[in-house]
Amino acid sequence: MEKSPRNTKQRRTLAQVFAGADQPLSVEEAWVRVRRLQPRVALGTMYRNVRGLLEQGELAVVHFPGQAARYELEGKAHHHHFECRSCNQAFDLSGCTDKVRFKVPRSFKVHGHEIIVYGLCAKCAAKR
Amino acid sequence: MEKSPRNTKQRRTLAQVFAGADQPLSVEEAWVRVRRLQPRVALGTMYRNVRGLLEQGELAVVHFPGQAARYELEGKAHHHHFECRSCNQAFDLSGCTDKVRFKVPRSFKVHGHEIIVYGLCAKCAAKR
DNA sequence: TGCTAATTGCTAATCATTCTCGTTTAGCAG
DNA sequence: CTGCTAAACGAGAATGATTAGCAATTAGCA
Numbered sequence: 651m652e653k654s655p656r657n658t659k660q661r662r663t664l665a666q667v668f669a670g671a672d673q674p675l676s677v678e679e680a681w682v683r684v685r686r687l688q689p690r691v692a693l694g695t696m697y698r699n700v701r702g703l704l705e706q707g708e709l710a711v712v713h714f715p716g717q718a719a720r721y722e723l724e725g726k727a728h729h730h731h732f733e734c735r736s737c738n739q740a741f742d743l744s745g746c747t748d749k750v751r752f753k754v755p756r757s758f759k760v761h762g763h764e765i766i767v768y769g770l771c772a773k774c775a776a777k778r
Numbered sequence: 779m780e781k782s783p784r785n786t787k788q789r790r791t792l793a794q795v796f797a798g799a800d801q802p803l804s805v806e807e808a809w810v811r812v813r814r815l816q817p818r819v820a821l822g823t824m825y826r827n828v829r830g831l832l833e834q835g836e837l838a839v840v841h842f843p844g845q846a847a848r849y850e851l852e853g854k855a856h857h858h859h860f861e862c863r864s865c866n867q868a869f870d871l872s873g874c875t876d877k878v879r880f881k882v883p884r885s886f887k888v889h890g891h892e893i894i895v896y897g898l899c900a901k902c903a904a905k906r
Numbered sequence: 907t908g909c910t911a912a913t914t915g916c917t918a919a920t921c922a923t924t925c926t927c928g929t930t931t932a933g934c935a936g
Numbered sequence: 937c938t939g940c941t942a943a944a945c946g947a948g949a950a951t952g953a954t955t956a957g958c959a960a961t962t963a964g965c966a
Contacts, residue, residue, distance in 0.1 A: 692915045713843035757900035764894045772885035820946045
């Protein structure tokens with residue numbers, strides 16, 4: 651047989667936090683939320699579980715240049731992200747012009763792509 | 779008056795290495811090449827100078843999810859990157875379908891975007 | 907209810923990057 | 937050409953994110 655991931659309380663709480671999140675969370679951001687529901691969870695456990703959920707395909711990574719990795723529930727429609735250069739928050743951008751064609755050499759094998767748009771979010775843009 | 783960046787030997791060698799590079803280099807990759815021309819350069823100095831050149835607008839950063847930052851000469855034509863998931867090398871992709879339109883809320887201010895295509899490079903794809 | 911391997915909490919270790927500090931040196935004044 | 941001073945250097949310690957190691961817990965099946 652394969653593996654048998656256990657349904658621990660901290661794993662459940664973590665999944666619950668991501669399910670209730672409206673934007674990608676870093677491990678530490680998630681940790682803060684998890685501890686509100688269940689104090690005394692180790693940060694290391696957070697990393698382990700995030701990795702676990704990631705491998706099970708329940709979470710997806712979102713990388714922002716120069717920042718800690720963030721995660722969100724997998725299975726959303728194909729979308730990309732916006733990063734505010736002022737407050738560093740991450741936002742989801744629905745849709746992606748699928749016309750995106752890149753001049754990748756034929757010999758290369760394309761698995762996917764990632765697009766990050768950056769600038770200022772509404773709040774930060776208003777402050778100027 | 780402003781600042782006065784000194785024209786040191788290590789700064790010159792570093793610029794020279796980037797000028798001769800055909801792909802984005804991480805600080806450590808650049809370090810290896812610099813030391814071939816000039817042994818006994820400290821890694822910390824590499825970071826300092828990369829940052830300096832970056833601030834002077836002579837270098838541009840390229841971030842690859844989960845990897846150390848890479849740098850390349852600034853001023854190339856608008857282009858994006860390909861990351862090989864097997865050998866982790868970075869390749870330049872010329873051009874960018876400028877039709878790329880994202881559904882960013884009007885209130886957001888867009889500064890730019892970054893696209894990363896990932897998969898297998900020619901060499902790694904052939905090994906399968 | 908009991909057993910055992912998966913999981914946890916805690917701590918030490920790693921990696922990339924930045925910082926500190928005493929020493930060297932670019933580049934201008936004399 | 938010689939001196940001076942702040943910028944830059946080298947070496948190593950410090951930081952932040954993430955992973956690994958290990959003894960103590962515990963989920964889940966017999």
